[in-house]
Amino acid sequence: MTELLRVLGIDPGLAATGFGVVDGDGRAATVVTLGAIRTRAKDARAQRLAQISEFIGALIEEHRPQELAIEQQFVAHNVRSAFAIGEVRSAAMVAAATRGVDVFEYAPTAVKEAVTGYGAAPKEQVRHMVMVHLGLSEEPSPLDASDALAIALTRLAELPAEAALARTARVRGGAASADE
Amino acid sequence: MTELLRVLGIDPGLAATGFGVVDGDGRAATVVTLGAIRTRAKDARAQRLAQISEFIGALIEEHRPQELAIEQQFVAHNVRSAFAIGEVRSAAMVAAATRGVDVFEYAPTAVKEAVTGYGAAPKEQVRHMVMVHLGLSEEPSPLDASDALAIALTRLAELPAEAALARTARVRGGAASADE
Numbered sequence: 001m002t003e004l005l006r007v008l009g010i011d012p013g014l015a016a017t018g019f020g021v022v023d024g025d026g027r028a029a030t031v032v033t034l035g036a037i038r039t040r041a042k043d044a045r046a047q048r049l050a051q052i053s054e055f056i057g058a059l060i061e062e063h064r065p066q067e068l069a070i071e072q073q074f075v076a077h078n079v080r081s082a083f084a085i086g087e088v089r090s091a092a093m094v095a096a097a098t099r100g101v102d103v104f105e106y107a108p109t110a111v112k113e114a115v116t117g118y119g120a121a122p123k124e125q126v127r128h129m130v131m132v133h134l135g136l137s138e139e140p141s142p143l144d145a146s147d148a149l150a151i152a153l154t155r156l157a158e159l160p161a162e163a164a165l166a167r168t169a170r171v172r173g174g175a176a177s178a179d180e
Numbered sequence: 181m182t183e184l185l186r187v188l189g190i191d192p193g194l195a196a197t198g199f200g201v202v203d204g205d206g207r208a209a210t211v212v213t214l215g216a217i218r219t220r221a222k223d224a225r226a227q228r229l230a231q232i233s234e235f236i237g238a239l240i241e242e243h244r245p246q247e248l249a250i251e252q253q254f255v256a257h258n259v260r261s262a263f264a265i266g267e268v269r270s271a272a273m274v275a276a277a278t279r280g281v282d283v284f285e286y287a288p289t290a291v292k293e294a295v296t297g298y299g300a301a302p303k304e305q306v307r308h309m310v311m312v313h314l315g316l317s318e319e320p321s322p323l324d325a326s327d328a329l330a331i332a333l334t335r336l337a338e339l340p341a342e343a344a345l346a347r348t349a350r351v352r353g354g355a356a357s358a359d360e
Contacts, residue, residue: 044277044283045273045283045285046273046274046276046277046283047277049270049273049274049277050273050274050277050278053274053278054278068226073263073267079259082263083253083262083263083266086263086266086267086270087253087266087267087269087270087273088270089267089270090229090266090267090268090269090270090271090274091270091271091274093225093226093229093230093267094226094229094230094233094270094271094274096226097224097226097227097229097230098230098233098234103224103225103226105225
């Protein structure tokens with residue numbers, strides 16, 4: 001009965017941005033495609049951001065995800081690296097929003113919680129559970145792709161609760177709506 | 181003899197991004213257009229970034245600047261606000277680079293130095309000198325636009341030195357080239 005939702009997960013990085021497209025209904029999920037977008041350190045920052053933006057745009061046009069999921073900006077120890085991640089985040093969000101794809105942002109702890117049930121899980125455990133959830137026989141490569149799949153799974157994990165809320169609203173005779 | 185260069189200056193901000201398109205040859209400069217792109221706090225971050233990116237894309241397609249000039253990311257006291265500025269910076273750089281427009285980045289002190297001759301000049305002096313350089317009878321409004329014009333003027337101020345270098349290279353019988 002439940003329709004499949006197709007989510008593009010993005011793990012942003014200037015040198016390598018992981019991506020993973022996942023279909024799921026909140027119970028089972030399967031990988032559509034995964035990989036990493038690499039840019040060269042010798043190219044100008046604007047060129048690298050444009051390459052990432054165009055690649056994500058092409059991914060969206062090919063695979064038609066309904067939503068994009070990405071980690072929220074966090075305050076890193078290395079501020080320069082945090083700015084670079086923020087710029088890639090922006091390039092990805094713009095590529096989605098300009099194509100009508102809804103963007104969902106999650107804190108790193110929310111991703112760990114959703115995938116492993118434990119908000120402080122080590123990275124290795126998150127990667128292992130990504131394999132389990134997606135029925136993969138080996139760890140996705142590159143690891144950036146695994147992290148992107150974890151973020152897509154975080155979005156899909158919200159679906160059962162959303163469906164339950166929608167059912168409650170129907171039972172109570174109201175339309176499910178977030179507007180006033 | 182010198183050809184005019186058309187530069188789009190951008191002063192990035194999530195609520196208001198100033199822009200100014202300037203034609204110049206390094207001696208005289210004139211305003212083509214200026215203004216500010218405003219987004220609403222109630223809209224999602226991705227939507228706001230997409231609106232800014234699309235507006236800048238439309239500006240580029242209408243006015244055909246050869247170059248975009250923008251301030252380098254700086255480390256602000258307010259890290260959250262610095263991240264927002266970095267995301268807008270990225271949206272602007274991607275809008276330019278995906279349309280073949282070269283991007284030039286300047287430190288805030290370089291902008292002050294270029295426009296007023298003094299790298300620690302107060303904001304008011306920078307805005308006054310923008311008026312003087314562009315032959316405007318009143319201060320550009322909104323102020324975000326004035327700051328964007330200052331960044332465009334910073335790029336144009338480099339042209340005399342670049343032209344001198346190119347002449348030297350010709351006199352010495354070599355082609356001016358940055359490649360090996």
